Amino acid sequence: MAALVPAPAHGEPGTRGRLRIADRVYARIAARAAREALAEAWQGRTARGAPPTVSVTGPSGPSAPVTVRVTVDLPFPSDLTALARAVRDRIGADVRALTATRVAEVVVVVEHLVPEVAG
Incomplete structure (x- = not known):
């Protein structure tokens, strides 16, 4: 009959190694969060x-x-401040929730304002 061998000791969770999340993972999470935060604002618009x-x-x-x-x-036209705040808050919340990484800052740059096309 074989003898029971104890499982190897792995140590505390912080001493077993570390996890590195690639910057592109954070970028994909942030891009998706921004799209979702703005989805309602774009709804029903042709442009x-x-x-x-x-x-x-x-x-x-x-x-x-x-x-x-x-x-x-x-x-x-729209409430630009509210939309930028929604993007900032959603990105911060999603990155924290999905990666357990703190977010120091989310900088939202508004590149273009897109008017509704008359049609």
Whole structure:
């Protein structure tokens, strides 16, 4: 009969290794969050803006925060401040929820205002 061998000790979770999330993962999460935050504002309009463009400054260490910069087009006329705030808040919440990474800052740059096309 074989003897039982104890499982190897793995140590505490923080000592077993580390997880590095690529900047492109943060960028994809942020782009999707921006699109979802603006979906209602674009609904029913014939003119559409370009998809959001995202750049990320990744964490410099295991528990360091990320900084996200997103460039968006917004429908005009609309409450631009509220839409930019919605994009910022949604990106911060989604990145935190999906990666457990703190977000130091979300910079929202409005590239174009897209008026409704008369038609």
